[in-house]
Amino acid sequence: SYELTQPPSVSVSPGQTASITCSGDKVGNKYASWYQQKPGQSPVLVIYQDTKRPSGIPERFSGSNSGNTATLTISGTQAMDEADYYCQAWDSSTYVVFGGGTKLTVL
Amino acid sequence: QLQLQESGLGLVKPSETLSLTCTVSGGSISSSSYYWGWIRQPPGQGLEWIGTIYYSGTTYYNPSLKSRVTISVDTSKNQFSLRLSSVTAADTAVYYCARRSTGYCSSTSCNYYFDYWGQGTLVTVSS
Numbered sequence: 001s002y003e004l005t006q007p008p009s010v011s012v013s014p015g016q017t018a019s020i021t022c023s024g025d026k027v028g029n030k031y032a033s034w035y036q037q038k039p040g041q042s043p044v045l046v047i048y049q050d051t052k053r054p055s056g057i058p059e060r061f062s063g064s065n066s067g068n069t070a071t072l073t074i075s076g077t078q079a080m081d082e083a084d085y086y087c088q089a090w091d092s093s094t095y096v097v098f099g100g101g102t103k104l105t106v107l
Numbered sequence: 108q109l110q111l112q113e114s115g116l117g118l119v120k121p122s123e124t125l126s127l128t129c130t131v132s133g134g135s136i137s138s139s140s141y142y143w144g145w146i147r148q149p150p151g152q153g154l155e156w157i158g159t160i161y162y163s164g165t166t167y168y169n170p171s172l173k174s175r176v177t178i179s180v181d182t183s184k185n186q187f188s189l190r191l192s193s194v195t196a197a198d199t200a201v202y203y204c205a206r207r208s209t210g211y212c213s214s215t216s217c218n219y220y221f222d223y224w225g226q227g228t229l230v231t232v233s234s
Contacts, residue, residue, distance in 0.1 A: 001170070006156050030216035035154075042203060042224040043154065049218050051188045084165035095167050096144070 002091035004099035022087030129204030
């Protein structure tokens with residue numbers, strides 16, 4: 001079955017750039033999506049189709065996907081960006097698969 | 108504005124069947140542009156996709172849950188439902204319903220993502 005692996009935690013200082021990775025076999029050949037989830041809330045789509053931002057998502061959120069790694073980048077990170085982030089892709093064997101999630105801490 | 112709302116019993120006994128319904132408002136579940144899915148999240152853990160349904164009744168299930176899952180749709184009520192049989196404590200989770208675009212597929216993958224989510228409902232499996 002297909003798996004996506006994320007680091008459990010990432011820390012960043014306010015105003016700096018945070019990068020959250022999502023590793024999987026040839027994930028660059030798949031379309032990656034990213035979700036933000038704050039405590040007690042439902043997930044929110046922040047990136048789809050590797051690089052696209054839904055309406056209402058700030059421009060500081062961006063995505064890339066190549067080789068075996070998809071990356072969510074948050075530029076000029078703000079305190080409000082502190083949350084759990086999940087990557088997601090589709091695979092022919094497992095259909096929808098989520099990464100294990102990364103807790104972003106803004107110190 | 109599209110809204111999804113989960114409803115159902117919050118406490119289920121082991122070995123029994125979990126049943127939840129998602130009511131869609133602000134849009135039609137019969138739209139050809141969307142699929143509708145269930146995702147769950149055990150306390151303190153990550154997201155797990157359960158399954159997805161199209162308004163026509165076409166379903167896709169997580170292979171690890173397939174033997175216990177049934178997802179159905181009622182277009183007249185703009186609802187879709189989840190049934191998970193033979194539950195154990197491991198099925199305790201927040202259950203979300205969500206909308207998925209039909210997307211498109213390349214030779215290697217499909218562009219599927221969930222753009223609207225319900226607020227989630229906690230289901231506890233306990234005697």
